Amino acid sequence: MISRLRTHFLTGLLVLAPVAITGYVVWRLFTWVDHLLGTTLRGGYIRPGGVPGLGFLTVIVIIMFAGALAENFVGRRLGKLVDTGLLRIPLLRGLYSTVKDIGTAVLGDRKIAFNQVVLVPFPIPGVYSIGLMTSNAPASLSDAAGKPLRGIFLPTPPNPTTGPLLYYPEEMVIPTTMRVDQAIKIVVSAGAVVPLDAVPGVEAPRPEPDARATLEKGR
Numbered sequence: 001m002i003s004r005l006r007t008h009f010l011t012g013l014l015v016l017a018p019v020a021i022t023g024y025v026v027w028r029l030f031t032w033v034d035h036l037l038g039t040t041l042r043g044g045y046i047r048p049g050g051v052p053g054l055g056f057l058t059v060i061v062i063i064m065f066a067g068a069l070a071e072n073f074v075g076r077r078l079g080k081l082v083d084t085g086l087l088r089i090p091l092l093r094g095l096y097s098t099v100k101d102i103g104t105a106v107l108g109d110r111k112i113a114f115n116q117v118v119l120v121p122f123p124i125p126g127v128y129s130i131g132l133m134t135s136n137a138p139a140s141l142s143d144a145a146g147k148p149l150r151g152i153f154l155p156t157p158p159n160p161t162t163g164p165l166l167y168y169p170e171e172m173v174i175p176t177t178m179r180v181d182q183a184i185k186i187v188v189s190a191g192a193v194v195p196l197d198a199v200p201g202v203e204a205p206r207p208e209p210d211a212r213a214t215l216e217k218g219r
Contacts, residue, residue, distance in 0.1 A: 119174040
């Protein structure tokens with residue numbers, strides 16, 4: 001009975017934990033976006049504290065409107081004026097250009113960063129780590145090394161958004177056929193979870209049948 005209860009508990013935990021954690025993350029993100037614009041734009045004039053969800057919808061509408069405006073002639077001219085103005089302010093120039101370049105690299109239509117999984121020797125030769133290819137190193141770094149370098153981001157468990165940025169020569173970077181989402185699963189779980197389809201043509205091993213269960217079924 002105790003063994004059966006323990007099995008039920010662990011099974012329930014495995015079923016509910018992913019749902020609960022995913023729901024919590026989504027709810028926290030929703031709440032954060034919902035409160036970005038303050039109480040007034042959340043409908044504070046309708047009820048104290050605002051209307052839940054109204055701020056979230058307002059933010060989505062603003063983003064969509066800005067995107068639509070940026071795609072036409074007037075929006076492009078206006079965006080260029082704002083861009084030029086911010087780049088002339090000494091205190092904001094560095095921050096604005098950095099955030100803009102990161103957004104273009106990660107969210108742009110022609111993004112090339114973080115879309116290929118590679119293996120690189122780290123932390124010592126003969127030991128390999130999962131890396132995400134970013135972009136070529138600046139010319140000043142490649143010239144200093146005397147050879148072209150590739151930027152590789154090494155995500156670290158359990159938070160894959162943190163990790164070192166390393167530059168390797170092309171011959172030290174080993175390309176793989178693994179998808180980025182598969183690599184992230186391995187990193188987040190610290191290697192405990194290996195996607196079954198990470199290696200094409202390799203089937204997951206089937207668990208051996210329990211002898212006692214087989215005997216009871218035969219009876």
